[in-house]
Amino acid sequence: MVSLRSQEWYAGQDRDGYIHRAWMRRGLPVDAFDGEKPHIAIANTASDLTPCNLHLNEVASSVRDGILEAGGVPLNLPVVSLGETLVRPTAMLWRNMAAMAMEEMFRANPIDGLVLLGGCDKTIPSLLMAAASVDLPAVVVPGGPALTGTFKGRPLGCGTDVWRLSEDVRAGVMSAQEFTDSESAMLRSKGHCNTMGTASTMAVVAEALGMTIPGVAGTPAPDARLLATSHATGKLIIEMVREDRRPSEILTKAAFHNAIVAVAGVGGSTNAVVHLLALAGRLGVDLTLADFDEIGQRIPLLANLQPSGTHLMDDLFRAGGVLAVLAQLKDQLRPEAITVTGKPLVDYLGDRPIYDDDVIKPVTEPVLEDAGIAVLRGNLAPNGAIIKPSAASPELLTHRGPAVVFHSIEDLHARLDDEDLVITPDSIMVLQGCGPRGYPGMPEVGNMPLPQKLLRQGVRDMVRISDARMSGTAYGTVVLHVSPESAAGGPLGLVRDGDLISLDVPNRTLVLEVSDEELAARAAAPADSSTAAPTRGWEKLYVDHVMQADTGADLDFLVGSSGAKVGRESH
Numbered sequence: 001m002v003s004l005r006s007q008e009w010y011a012g013q014d015r016d017g018y019i020h021r022a023w024m025r026r027g028l029p030v031d032a033f034d035g036e037k038p039h040i041a042i043a044n045t046a047s048d049l050t051p052c053n054l055h056l057n058e059v060a061s062s063v064r065d066g067i068l069e070a071g072g073v074p075l076n077l078p079v080v081s082l083g084e085t086l087v088r089p090t091a092m093l094w095r096n097m098a099a100m101a102m103e104e105m106f107r108a109n110p111i112d113g114l115v116l117l118g119g120c121d122k123t124i125p126s127l128l129m130a131a132a133s134v135d136l137p138a139v140v141v142p143g144g145p146a147l148t149g150t151f152k153g154r155p156l157g158c159g160t161d162v163w164r165l166s167e168d169v170r171a172g173v174m175s176a177q178e179f180t181d182s183e184s185a186m187l188r189s190k191g192h193c194n195t196m197g198t199a200s201t202m203a204v205v206a207e208a209l210g211m212t213i214p215g216v217a218g219t220p221a222p223d224a225r226l227l228a229t230s231h232a233t234g235k236l237i238i239e240m241v242r243e244d245r246r247p248s249e250i251l252t253k254a255a256f257h258n259a260i261v262a263v264a265g266v267g268g269s270t271n272a273v274v275h276l277l278a279l280a281g282r283l284g285v286d287l288t289l290a291d292f293d294e295i296g297q298r299i300p301l302l303a304n305l306q307p308s309g310t311h312l313m314d315d316l317f318r319a320g321g322v323l324a325v326l327a328q329l330k331d332q333l334r335p336e337a338i339t340v341t342g343k344p345l346v347d348y349l350g351d352r353p354i355y356d357d358d359v360i361k362p363v364t365e366p367v368l369e370d371a372g373i374a375v376l377r378g379n380l381a382p383n384g385a386i387i388k389p390s391a392a393s394p395e396l397l398t399h400r401g402p403a404v405v406f407h408s409i410e411d412l413h414a415r416l417d418d419e420d421l422v423i424t425p426d427s428i429m430v431l432q433g434c435g436p437r438g439y440p441g442m443p444e445v446g447n448m449p450l451p452q453k454l455l456r457q458g459v460r461d462m463v464r465i466s467d468a469r470m471s472g473t474a475y476g477t478v479v480l481h482v483s484p485e486s487a488a489g490g491p492l493g494l495v496r497d498g499d500l501i502s503l504d505v506p507n508r509t510l511v512l513e514v515s516d517e518e519l520a521a522r523a524a525a526p527a528d529s530s531t532a533a534p535t536r537g538w539e540k541l542y543v544d545h546v547m548q549a550d551t552g553a554d555l556d557f558l559v560g561s562s563g564a565k566v567g568r569e570s571h
């Protein structure tokens, strides 16, 4: 076996070894420090303020049993947790902070391996970014989705139905009372959003990257099998430490290829783009925005799940699970990419039947032929923008129309329902100032609500363009992540009411039909900007160092790895 990193703290009969051991002896077996037992941190994002992850304490307990059974020392390590629905101004502002805090605590402590417990949107990305940066053996347990809740006999999709029902209320086809009544039916059990939103997407991503025990992603949070797999994960991490199997061996370009294929096949969230790019940056893997289009373009949508389709996450699990989807796409996956078990992902894809082909379509009859995230370029997005065609209206994927510009989210809210707003179903809604630097934090506001007067006419989708993200549970013909963002001098900030914009997804272009001369003149004029200008704390550090969406919106000084080595003693 490899010599354990924790022995740098615990070996030796000197004063320092005494201090490290003596304070830790409470409750641990006498031989905990003899160099035979790997010390495993269970990085736990359970928090009362992250309700999607609340049950991870129970998961941690099963992981702990597995670690003990395999001869390791389990150590509970509460880490920064981000509750998507509560955290202001957006959980994305804190993803890099969570990742940085976790990275430093993983490095600073006598730890030989990591079990990463996440669920709600930003928790798995930040855990993966931190683990990749220290490159200690690590394995993810995704907390799993909530069970389907129903309202008046109809299943409710977390997030997706919030958007739908709130537009129904604004359109006058649902009462405010009914809307409120549906609230307590939506989250029926422990677990994260039950749609193929960002949390479900990042669980699939973790599995396709090889960072989970294959087959666990999508296991509903209350399902007994989640705890059995958690126990097995506790045993596995001991084997991984003994064999020195590290993230850098698993998270290769081939693993990222497989993750992009998986996201397309399940109709996953656009947020996977920024998270995968940031993770690749930590590892020095050469992944670009263009890879999402190139790899994803040939991949069909097979999972009929909200927001792209109709079913929910426990339907996916019942129908055969994520591995049944991946088995249909086996020919598109890179066979050399290994998982935490040491075996390739593709080795787990034999004999994976589909039990309900309305939920998982066979590759011969996909929901959609070409489901990859499309990367658009043009003078409106010189460094790229993205759209999720599977969540868009097919007839709007090629569209030309006049811009209606909102300078900020507050401006949008103030004027959206003004009956005098000059806007038609053909207009293109443009939202500025919502990128990483501008908001700050790149919030999920890109799926702008539609004007009430158009909703009343029955309009349910319009082309919308911004430098923001959108919730993984959202849908619509929504162009996102425009880069550079308006607050970084991107042309998005120069768009004015009435400018013609042409969107052509089949040809991957996004063009602002305004001359270069006119744009240069507009850029030279002082802009009235509502961009954030923080002066202290994390927000200040963030706006000074955040990179653009096209490279994952990480901080510039966090690119690359730190490794696990910390040379200096504390005494």
Ligand code: FES
Pocket: 052, 083, 084, 085, 119, 120, 121, 158, 192, 193, 197, 199
């Ligand atoms: Fe936590 Fe959706 S809000 S997963």
Ligand code: MG
Pocket: 084, 121, 198, 444, 470, 471, 472
């Ligand atoms: Mg979200």
